Amino acid sequence: MYRTKIFDHVILLFGVFIMVAPVVVAFMTSTHEAADIHRNGLSLTWGGHFVETYQTVLTRQGGFTGKITGFNMMLNSMILGLGFAVGKIVLSMLAAYALVYFRFPLATFFFWVIFTTLLLPLEVRILPSYEVMNTLKLTNTYTGLIVPLLASATGTFYFRQFFKSVPDELLEAARIDGAGPFKFFIDVLVPLSRTMMAAIFIIMFVYGWNQYLWPTLMTTDEGFFTLVRGIKQILLVWVGSNIPDYNEAFALAILAMLPPVMIVVIFQRWFIKGLTESDK
Amino acid sequence: MAAITIAEVSKIYHGNVEAVKSVSIDIEDGEFIVLVGPSGCGKSTLLRMVAGLETISKGTVTIGSRVINDVDPAERDIAMVFQNYALYPHMTVYDNLAYGLKNRKTPKAEIDARVAEAARMLEIEPYLARKPRALSGGQRQRVAMGRAIVRKPAAFLFDEPLSNLDAKLRVSMRGEIKRLQKRLGTTSLYVTHDQLEAMTLADRLVVLNGGRIEQIGRPLDVYHRPASTFVASFIGSPAMNLIKGQIEGGSLQIGLYRIELGSRAPVEGAVTVGLRAEDLRLAGVGEDAMLFQVDYVEELGAQRLVHGTIEGQPLTIALSPEMPLSGDLAVTIAVDRLHFFSPETGKRLERGTSFAGDAPAQNLRLETAS
Numbered sequence: 001m002y003r004t005k006i007f008d009h010v011i012l013l014f015g016v017f018i019m020v021a022p023v024v025v026a027f028m029t030s031t032h033e034a035a036d037i038h039r040n041g042l043s044l045t046w047g048g049h050f051v052e053t054y055q056t057v058l059t060r061q062g063g064f065t066g067k068i069t070g071f072n073m074m075l076n077s078m079i080l081g082l083g084f085a086v087g088k089i090v091l092s093m094l095a096a097y098a099l100v101y102f103r104f105p106l107a108t109f110f111f112w113v114i115f116t117t118l119l120l121p122l123e124v125r126i127l128p129s130y131e132v133m134n135t136l137k138l139t140n141t142y143t144g145l146i147v148p149l150l151a152s153a154t155g156t157f158y159f160r161q162f163f164k165s166v167p168d169e170l171l172e173a174a175r176i177d178g179a180g181p182f183k184f185f186i187d188v189l190v191p192l193s194r195t196m197m198a199a200i201f202i203i204m205f206v207y208g209w210n211q212y213l214w215p216t217l218m219t220t221d222e223g224f225f226t227l228v229r230g231i232k233q234i235l236l237v238w239v240g241s242n243i244p245d246y247n248e249a250f251a252l253a254i255l256a257m258l259p260p261v262m263i264v265v266i267f268q269r270w271f272i273k274g275l276t277e278s279d280k
Numbered sequence: 281m282a283a284i285t286i287a288e289v290s291k292i293y294h295g296n297v298e299a300v301k302s303v304s305i306d307i308e309d310g311e312f313i314v315l316v317g318p319s320g321c322g323k324s325t326l327l328r329m330v331a332g333l334e335t336i337s338k339g340t341v342t343i344g345s346r347v348i349n350d351v352d353p354a355e356r357d358i359a360m361v362f363q364n365y366a367l368y369p370h371m372t373v374y375d376n377l378a379y380g381l382k383n384r385k386t387p388k389a390e391i392d393a394r395v396a397e398a399a400r401m402l403e404i405e406p407y408l409a410r411k412p413r414a415l416s417g418g419q420r421q422r423v424a425m426g427r428a429i430v431r432k433p434a435a436f437l438f439d440e441p442l443s444n445l446d447a448k449l450r451v452s453m454r455g456e457i458k459r460l461q462k463r464l465g466t467t468s469l470y471v472t473h474d475q476l477e478a479m480t481l482a483d484r485l486v487v488l489n490g491g492r493i494e495q496i497g498r499p500l501d502v503y504h505r506p507a508s509t510f511v512a513s514f515i516g517s518p519a520m521n522l523i524k525g526q527i528e529g530g531s532l533q534i535g536l537y538r539i540e541l542g543s544r545a546p547v548e549g550a551v552t553v554g555l556r557a558e559d560l561r562l563a564g565v566g567e568d569a570m571l572f573q574v575d576y577v578e579e580l581g582a583q584r585l586v587h588g589t590i591e592g593q594p595l596t597i598a599l600s601p602e603m604p605l606s607g608d609l610a611v612t613i614a615v616d617r618l619h620f621f622s623p624e625t626g627k628r629l630e631r632g633t634s635f636a637g638d639a640p641a642q643n644l645r646l647e648t649a650s
Contacts, residue, residue, distance in 0.1 A: 169366035172333050177380035177427075178354035187379070191370040 023257065030054075030250035037246040049247065057251045068222045070230065070252060077209055077226040078259065083146040084208030085201045092155025092200075093193065097185055099156070100163040101171070111160070118153045122214055130217055140221040149214060155200055162196050163189065198270035206260045227256040282344035282357075282434040283309045284330065284467055289339035291325050291491075299325045301491040302339065310465045312458075316478035317488035318514070323471045324439055326488070330469060331360050331437050343434055354383070359428035363440040365420045367412040367427075373399075374408040377426050391430075398426040401460070418449045425457070429464070436461070438470040442477065454480060475515050479503070487511050505619075509552055509626040512619060518557045518585055520619070523593040525553040532618070535591025537570050539615065546620050546629035554619030557585065557598040560611050569610035572597065577605065 025042050032040075032047030058070040098104075099111050122129065129148045138144030166189070174184045190197075212228050219225060225233065234249045264271070284307040291300040300322040307313050315323040328334040330341055332353030340347050348356045359380075367376050377395045386394075399405045402422040412420055421441060428436050438457070442450045458481055461468050472478055478485045479499045487494040487502065487510070495507035506512035512520040526533040530545045534553065563569030570590050578585040579601070586597045586605070597611060620629040 167364060167366065169362045169364055170368065172331075172353075173360070173362060173366040173368075173427075174379075175333070175353045176331065176358065176360050178383035179379075183383065188368055188370075194370075 023254075026250050027254050030247050030254055032247055034243050034245045034247050037250075038243045047247075053247050053251050054255075057248050057255065068225050068230070070227070070255065072223070073225050073227045073230040073252075074255065074259075076224055077228065077256070079142055080145055080211060080215065080226055081205045081209035081259070083142065084149055084211075085204035087146060087150045088152075088155050088204045089197055089200055091150055092157075093159050093190075093197075095156045096159035096163055097189065099160055101181070114153045114156050116153075117151065118157075121152070122149060126213065126217065133218065140219055140224055142224070144218050145215060145224065146208075149208065149211065155204070158196065158200060159193065162193060166192060195270050195273040198267050198273075202263055202267050202271050205263050209256075209260050227252060231256065282467060283307060283342075284435055284469065285340075285342040286326070286330065287340050287342070289326065289329060289341060290337050291322065291329060291334060292337040299491055300329070303488075303491075303493055304339075305486055305493070305496065307467060307469065310467055312461050312468045312470065312481060312483045314470045314472060314478040314482035314485040315488055316472055316475060316485055316514070317494075319473060321488040322491040323473075323488050327437055327439055327469060327471045330435075331358060332356050357434040358437055359431045359433040359435075360437040360439065361421075361424050361428050361441045363443050365412070365424040365444075367420060367423055369412055372409055372411055373404060373415070373423050373426075376412065376423055377408075377430050380427065380431050394430045394432070395426075398429040401429065402426050417445050418453060421445060421453060425460070429460075434467065436466050436468040436470075438468065438472075440472055441470075442472070442474075450477075457481065476517065479515065485515075487514060489514075505628070506554070507628050509554070509621045512554045512621070516556065518596045518598065521555045521557060521560075521595045522621070523553050523555070523590070523595065524623070525551050527551055527620075534570070535593070537591065539618075541615060541618075541631070546631045547622075550623050551629065552621040552623045552626070554621060555595070555613055556617065556619075557596045559617040560595075560597045560613050562599065562603055563610040563612040567610075567612055569612045572609040572611045574605065574607055574609060 025044060028045060028047070029037055029043045030047075030053060031050045032043055033049055036047065037043070058074075060069060095114065099107060099114075133139055133144045133148060136144075138147075170188060171184060174188055179187060210228060211226070212232075215224070215226050215229055219229075231249050231252045234245050234252065284305075286303060286305040286307070288302045288304050289300060290298060290302050292298050303322075303326060305313065315326060317323050325334060329336045330343075332348070332351065336349050340349055342348065343356060343358070368379065371379065374395060377398060378391045381391045381394065395408070396405075399408055402425060404419060404422050404426060407415060407419060407423075412423065415423065421444075424441065441457070442453055445453060454477060457470075470481060472481075482499050484496060484498055485502055486496045487507075489510050495502055495511045497505075497507075502511060502515055506515060506520065509522055513522060523534060527541070527545050527548055527550075529548075530541055532539040532541055532545070532551070532553065572586075572588050572590050572595065574586055574588040575594075576587050578587070581601070584599045584601045584603075584605075586599055586609070588595060588597070588609075590611075597609075599605075620631065621627060622629055
């Protein structure tokens with residue numbers, strides 16, 4: 001058996017340091033006053049303004065119109081992240097179910113069509129997507145924010161591979177047990193895919209949460225701003241002799257980091273299970 | 281409970297591959313039929329057509345009085361036990377058993393009663409709350425059978441249900457399946473490639489080869505009167521010895537040996553001669569015998585399988601372990617115990633009116649031609 005040695009831990013600790021240091025710096029800096037940060041740069045010491053800064057960030061009305069608070073932005077980000085992750089899982093599971101379990105003409109062709117959308121991320125098709133949403137009058141809506149992001153092949157591909165690994169006998173047993181296509185999906189496939197769903201949920205939630213370009217394009221109404229946009233917004237006030245609220249930007253960044261971290265921590269066990277073993 | 285009639289059923293896959301070729305079997309109510317054959321002989325395909333998991337290309341399958349060719353599997357009133365059990369991994373044993381009943385909108389109280397009854401019968405009551413993952417192979421197999429029993433179907437279909445179990449468990453489960461089937465009296469169709477399983481379980485067995493029926497019959501009839509060289513070599517362990525011979529003027533010529541058949545010679549000309557390993561025995565002093573050159577010996581404990589040759593043709597003899605062994609053995613066989621097959625078609629050649637066990641065993645009479 002391999003015994004861990006001191007040196008192994010040194011390597012791991014070094015890794016931890018590299019990963020965590022920026023977060024610590026950001027957090028510590030966020031507790032200083034904006035002027036201090038402007039003067040002294042980043043800081044590793046406790047600035048003592050934790051409560052004020054975070055309270056301001058969460059509750060102060062910001063932006064040009066002043067109708068959005070940090071808390072609202074967090075809510076918007078949450079809606080985007082959750083809507084995106086859930087929508088994507090539902091959509092890709094249904095697509096994969098059709099591809100794997102139903103024989104229809106050109107099934108393989110359609111699979112490859114779906115697969116090639118991997119080559120067309122949102123950034124590539126952003127203008128036509130915007131045009132479509134604009135024509136449908138879906139700008140400044142949650143629908144417009146979420147739906148165009150949903151269509152992509154990754155989830156479908158994962159679920160297709162997973163469904164293919166489910167033994168055929170399970171379907172046959174279910175058929176003899178009188179379960180139709182819908183019942184089989186709900187009663188057998190969905191429960192079997194739980195770990196897989198959790199894994200994809202994490203990835204997609206973080207992906208949705210971190211969206212920047214699309215929300216920037218889609219939402220002009222500040223009521224729909226997400227956290228990631230909000231950070232940028234704070235730094236945009238650099239006019240005249242104003243010092244940007246660095247502390248608030250850092251605080252927002254820390255806040256923006258929290259939910260994804262929590263999701264990963266909570267779902268970690270499932271995540272690893274979903275990617276490594278299956279419940280069959 | 282119902283009779284099943286399989287009438288001229290064929291399965292043709294695209295590309296004109298005929299997996300099952302015009303098979304007809306009449307299964308009586310309550311009968312235990314075993315489909316046996318090597319892999320690729322179409323036995324599973326046939327079973328799956330009865331189950332409704334494969335479409336029937338030609339012919340009709342009738343369960344009870346209903347032609348079920350176009351009936352949905354769930355409506356066919358059958359239950360199936362799969363080789364890999366196919367239990368729903370995320371459901372408890374109870375839910376696995378109850379699932380089929382729930383889908384049929386059976387009242388809750390009746391589901392409970394039926395599950396309890398099946399669980400008691402199969403002795404899986406302590407595991408009802410467990411997931412299949414926490415069960416051993418034998419227990420899973422019981423649950424799979426329980427899932428079939430609770431439905432009280434007209435027929436059980438078994439698709440090699442014991443193949444995934446270890447040898448010892450297989451023997452005990454075999455006994456249980458047989459007992460259970462007798463007790464419930466449910467018509468059963470059972471697929472296996474294991475001839476021993478087929479022999480022990482079947483009321484009648486159906487030997488399939490290349491999508492065709494080679495023989496249908498009760499196990500002992502098939503064993504004693506195999507319809508072809510294929511059946512002869514497939515049923516029985518060790519397999520029946522098949523050697524080349526020649527019949528001329530009422531006597532059989534094997535190499536240098538000449539065996540008098542009297543009036544019972546089936547044909548003239550070349551034949552394939554079948555000799556069961558256990559029908560061959562050591563010749564007594566002064567008895568006519570053939571010289572058997574021993575190659576190697578397999579000890580089975582109760583029996584000893586001696587492999588060797590007679591006149592250069594390979595043969596296996598089952599001897600009692602008490603018998604002394606030497607490099608060459610003098611062996612003999614009762615003439616009534618010889619089987620004859622056509623060397624071209626492999627079909628059995630009947631010998632006049634008599635067959636094995638009918639007349640007093642007449643011993644081999646030899647003339648050495650040299």
